[in-house]
Amino acid sequence: MFQKILIANRGEIACRVIETARRLGVATVAVYSEADAGARHVAMADEAVAIGGARPAESYLCADRILQAALETGAEAIHPGYGFLSENPDFVASVAAAGLTFIGPSEAAIRAMGLKDAAKAVMAQAGVPVVPGYHGDNQDPEHLAGAAEALGYPVLIKAVAGGGGKGMRRVDRPDDFAAALESACAEARTAFGNPAVLIEKYVEMPRHIEVQVFGDGTRAVHLFERDCSLQRRHQKVIEEAPAPGMTDQMRAAMGQAAVRAAEAIGYAGAGTIEFIVDGSDGLRPDRFWFMEMNTRLQVEHPVTEAITGIDLVEWQLRVAAGEPLPLAQEDIQIKGHAFEARLYAEDVPAGFLPAVGTLAHLIFPPGVRVETGVRAGDTISPWYDPMIAKIISHGPSRAAALNQLARALEATEVAGTTTNLAFLARLARHAGFAAGAVDTGLIGRESAELAALPPVPVAARALGVIAAAGLHAGTGAGFTLWAPLRRAVDFEPPAAVQVIGPNRVIVEVAGGRHDCVLHPDGWWVDGAKTAARFHVGAGEITVFLGGAHSFPRPDPLDRLVQGPASDLTLAPMPGLVKAVFVAPGARVAPGDRLAILEAMKMEHTLCAARAGEVAEVLVAPGAQIEAGAALIRLAEEEEAA
Known part of the structure; x- marks a missing residue:
């Protein structure tokens, strides 16, 4: 086993790798940009090296600086995490040339799977079914438009070097093809440095099911499937393992195809074979096709770890250090069901736009696994992915695990930035999702309901008024000699409070009167226990009560005048x-x-x-x-x- 490794990444995946390395007695070196000097992964690592500016191109994508940091600190190997340089074959070659070990697949394996068009050719030769489409080298827009016409609309334009939904566009009509192609190519050039695309037939009732594989360079095993069908903008939102509705016959067929794919390229380490599945007639062994291979650890790997009891990062370290595969296929079993929800700083009603801000308050409930790269007080910057955390539940059945996830989401507390937390909680309670009726179009079809702002409970509004009045920690013994103390509160809608005794307040808001009493176990509203918690920030009050309910704190000195919003x-x-x-x-x-x-x-x-x-x-x-x-x-x- 290695004595020291460097982690060429940031955020929750860097923290995740550090945790396993620490358990195995392996020392860790973190790298960080100017924006990440105070980040959680830097604090967790045994050593940390600054590698450049905030922009990824000035730091996390600078292979030479990362290699120099590894050599100067005496690291023997480099773990790439995911994203950044994790699937860059030139970086893998540089690591080897420097006399270090890359904790992942070989340069040749990454090159074989790095471009979607070439990968599909390799898979077809290995007997793995592939989606019908045009995967050729001719990138002339007229030729690509002709290929789309031949396939029949709708089609998908996909970056050949893509992933994570970047450089991908669905096109339903010939008239929209040119603009979609231009947009996809531009995004692909920005994200991957390669504007080339391929064209595929769009599957009308698609499910996204992927198989976790692990190889030692000669043979491979699979660790069953994950269903990643709950997506928006082609990016995963909630993942689960195993896939709902999966049959033994279908699981065997997909697992065998995934192992053939990995062994065809001599794969070593953790990887994922992604399949598109036609779910219009249930899960059938003749209705799945290879999409791509991710030659790295996936964001959603914790659900596989939960149902198998296997630490995939530990396997990565052991195999990279020269050990054989820890288990044979027959020794890997499914135990229960697991879900992962991705908590992001993003504005859902505004179309899932990424958000920035300071995490003024951040608390996760017990009973679930949480992977995060941030802490309360940290800033979500514009330079990197706006993920706050991954929340993972595991239970003996799908229903039990989903209920645990929903309760955990409802009990998670975040303040200081806009998040998708309410959206995730609604999705976890969605009747269709609970029934296992999942496909990649579910969020789009139900977007109005899922993205709507949640209703504010009467009790949460009353407690918001109490917080705005500065009484949330207790009223003291405020009174006057002639009447209960009543005063207006700067709140929307207009409100007032009357302190009628120690730790008892009458709140008047939205046409109602509410009797609020602070007991040792928390605030009671109109005779009902709430167990509410508060965060009072500079411009906002958040009441956590079955979700997060935020109320602005207007600044009376703010006189900023803006022109018409539509101008x-x-x-x-x-x-x-x-x-x-x-x-x-x-x-x-x-x-x-x-x-x-x-x-x-x-x-x-x-x-x-x-x-x-x-x-x-x-x-x-x-x-x-x-x-x-x-x-x-x-x-x-x-x-x-």
């Missing part, structure tokens, strides 16, 4: 202006593309909110802007006239 296109987040499509004097219609903003590894198209004439273009391509920055101004109607 200005504002940046919804910090980012890089990739393109501007209009100039002053241009006429636009509602929904017309105005600009593209790149933030948190994704491209976001900003569109006109109304028809009008462009009065000013306030930014240029290449500009780095802050959230709320004005980008484009439309002329007022009378001004345009």
Whole structure:
């Protein structure tokens, strides 16, 4: 076993690797950017080395600096985590040339699977079924459009070097193909440095089922499947293992195909074979096709660990150190069911836009596994993926594990930034999901219901008023000689409180009166125990009661005046202006593309909110802007006239 390893990554995966290494007695070296100097993974590691600026291209993607850090600290091996350099064959070659061990597959295996088109050819030769499509080298737009016509719409445009939904677009009509192709190629160039794409037939009732494989370079085993069908924007939201509705026959067929795929390229280490499955007629052995292979550990690997009892990071370290596969196929068994929910800083009602901010308050409930790279007080920056944590539940049955996940999500407390927590909790309670009726279109079909702001319970609003009045920790003995103390509270809607005794308050809000009493076990509202908790921040109050309910704390000195919201296109987040499509004097219609903003590894198209004439273009391509920055101004109607 290694004595010391360097982890060429950040966030929760770096922390995850450190935990296993620590248990095995292996020392760890963290690397960090300027933005991550105070990060959790830096604090956890035995040593830490600064490698550059906040931008990934200035730090986590700088192979030479990472190699130098490994050599200077005496690390024997490098664990790449996922993302960044984890699937870069040139980096693997550099690690070997430096006399170090790469904890992962060989350079040749990564190259074989690195481009989706070439990978599909390899898989077809190995007898693994592949999705019908065009995987050739001709990238002429007219040729690709012709391939789409031949396949029949709808089709998927996919970056050949892609992953995580980047460089992927669904196209339903020929008229939309050119714009979708341009957008997919631009995003692929940004994310992977390769704009090439392939075209595939879109499966109408798709399920995304992947198989965890592990090899030692000669033979491989599978650790069963994960269902990753709950997606939005082609990115996974909740994963589970095993897949609902899976039959023994289907599991055997997919497992054998995955092992054939891994052994065909002499795979060593942890990898995932992703399949697209037609779920329109149940799970049938003739209805699954190879999509791609991820030649690294996956974000959702904890659900596989939960149902098998196997530490995949430990296996990675042991096999990379020259040990054989720890178990044979027949020794790997399924035990129960597991789910993983990805908690992100993102604005769901605004279309899942990434969010930034300081995690002023962060508490996870007991009884579930949590993997996180942040702590209370840390900042979600615009430079990296906005994941806050992965919350993993495990139970003896699917129903038990899902109920445990839902309860954990409802008990998780986050304040200081916008998150998808309420969305995840609703999804975990969704009747169709609970019944196992999952496919990749579920979130899209139910988006209005799932993304709607949750109703605020009467008790939560009453307690919000108490917090706004500064009484949430107890009222003391406030009174007057002639009447209970009553005062107005700056709240929306308008509210008032009457302190009528020690730790007892009458709250008047939204036309109701509520009797609130602080007992040793927490606040009771109208005779009912709540077990509510509070976070009172500078501009916001959050009451945690069956979810998080936030109430603004208006600043009476704030007199900022803004023009009509429809006149200005504002940046919804910090980012890089990739393109501007209009100039002053241009006429636009509602929904017309105005600009593209790149933030948190994704491209976001900003569109006109109304028809009008462009009065000013306030930014240029290449500009780095802050959230709320004005980008484009439309002329007022009378001004345009």
